[in-house]
Amino acid sequence: MFLIDAHLDISTNAIEWNRDYRMSVHDIRKSEEGMTDKIDRGKGTVSLPELRKGNIGLVVATQLARFNQNNGNLPGAGWNSPHQAWAMSQAQLAWYQTMEMEGEMIQINNISSLENHVKLWMDESKSNSEKPIGYILSLEGADSLINLSYLEKAYAYGLRAIGPAHYSTGRYASGTGTTDGFTPMGKDLLKEMDALNIILDATHLTDKGFIEAMDLFHGHVWASHHNCRSLAPHQRQLSDEQIKILIERKAVIGGCFDAWMMKPNFIQRVSNPAAFDIKIETIIDHYDHICQIAGNSLHCAIGSDLDGTYGTEQSPMDLDTIADLQNLTTLLAKRGYTEKDIENIFHKNWLRFLRNAWA
Numbered sequence: 357m358f359l360i361d362a363h364l365d366i367s368t369n370a371i372e373w374n375r376d377y378r379m380s381v382h383d384i385r386k387s388e389e390g391m392t393d394k395i396d397r398g399k400g401t402v403s404l405p406e407l408r409k410g411n412i413g414l415v416v417a418t419q420l421a422r423f424n425q426n427n428g429n430l431p432g433a434g435w436n437s438p439h440q441a442w443a444m445s446q447a448q449l450a451w452y453q454t455m456e457m458e459g460e461m462i463q464i465n466n467i468s469s470l471e472n473h474v475k476l477w478m479d480e481s482k483s484n485s486e487k488p489i490g491y492i493l494s495l496e497g498a499d500s501l502i503n504l505s506y507l508e509k510a511y512a513y514g515l516r517a518i519g520p521a522h523y524s525t526g527r528y529a530s531g532t533g534t535t536d537g538f539t540p541m542g543k544d545l546l547k548e549m550d551a552l553n554i555i556l557d558a559t560h561l562t563d564k565g566f567i568e569a570m571d572l573f574h575g576h577v578w579a580s581h582h583n584c585r586s587l588a589p590h591q592r593q594l595s596d597e598q599i600k601i602l603i604e605r606k607a608v609i610g611g612c613f614d615a616w617m618m619k620p621n622f623i624q625r626v627s628n629p630a631a632f633d634i635k636i637e638t639i640i641d642h643y644d645h646i647c648q649i650a651g652n653s654l655h656c657a658i659g660s661d662l663d664g665t666y667g668t669e670q671s672p673m674d675l676d677t678i679a680d681l682q683n684l685t686t687l688l689a690k691r692g693y694t695e696k697d698i699e700n701i702f703h704k705n706w707l708r709f710l711r712n713a714w715a
Contacts, residue, residue: 357699358477359671360706361678362416362610363445363559363581364402365496367448369663378460379402395625399667404460408484413477413704414464416517416580416659417452417491419445423499425525438527441500449513452491462488465514467714474707479641492710494557494580497522497531504541504548511552517556518549519580521565529565532592535565538572546573548583555713558582558602559659563591566598570605576713577605581612581659584645588620596649603650606712608705610659611639613681615670618642625666630673636680637687638672643701644691653697657705658684663711 369375373394374500375384380587381403391397409596421444424434435441440550453459464470476482494517501507520542521531528542538546549556550573558579561569569577585593594602594609599602602609615629618638622629646656662671662678674680 357411357682357702358474359410359412359658359681360414360703361407361412361681362578362608362657363494363612363661363664363707364417365420365661365664366402366415366417366491367451368418368420368665369400369402371444371447371453373400375400375403377455378458379403379405381406390466394665396663396665396667396669399669400663401667401671401675404489406436406677406679407489408487409633410677410682411477411484412489412678412681413484413487414473414490414492416494416705418494418496419448419500419515420496420522421445421448421500422497422522423527425527435500438499438502442502442506443498445481445495449493452493458656459488461491463514464490464492465516467711470707470710470714485490492516492519494555496557497526497560498528498545499526501528501545504544507545507548507552507554511554512671515554517555517557517578517580518545519559519561520545520569521562523560529563529569530562531560532562533631535562535564537562537568542574549573550575553713558598558607559698560592563595563598570601572694576709577602577607578709579607579609579659581661582666583617583639587605587641587645588617588622590617593617599646599649599655603655606709608655608657608709609646610657611642612616613639613660613662613675614664614666615672618672624670628669629671634672635674636672636683637691637713639684640688640691643688653693653700654705654708657701657703 388398421441498520521529529538530536643656
């Protein structure tokens, strides 16, 4: 089944992890044998060939470059000025553009490009090897926008979604692990995003920031990679009240496959998914919870965050590569989901959201 994944840090892996995503996952792993600079070396799960193998023809692909405000070794951190972070985001953009020139990827940024791309991927007479991976460009953490004039620059090159926060403090909004909300500059950012019809990604917002965003931002909202706090208690996850608000805003929530977000008490970069019996099917517990609150299957989907600075050591124990997400078809059916429900989760919910946002 055609699958849309709403959160992959592809360019971060290509530029900062120095992974050639044109290669197979297993060849990338082999190239990293003996490397110890990052915990997930030799354990990656994503590549362009694996996306094609998994019939994952459209992804939301990020730029991630953080301004280092004494945050330590956080994902995307380490840049000592917003100007350097902007430069890194442009290096990541250049990689996507290079993949476009090579026919490996194609940017999707409006309704016509979306419909043409979906039609191509639904055409089973053509091999997936002949099809480019479509990508919608998203910015995870807004630190790299030096000032608000850079928002229009980014929109011009195709940026269509922004998660203002990431981990710890941020120039525009505080994120996971903190309690503050939006800065004054961040509140202005929300207004400018509204004016440009840029999608707000609620992922990583604090509880305070979430409330502020829902009050100040009147455009289209999604939660690209977010699970349920009632099942995995942590501020990083969505509370039931937040889920209800997102449903009222016609949002879609992408289930995340980072093991620590799937079951309670898992310690990042320490615990073993097998010890917690964390499998691909575990995400269905989160889907069930969202569907029960919504009364339907229209608000949950896939935002895997695979290779989001972790690999198989922090992924479901039965997942070797991202192509294994296709196993959700049978797993969902066994849990009582109809074919229509499965189509909603695999692609129809994201497509409906985008068609409404870009109409």
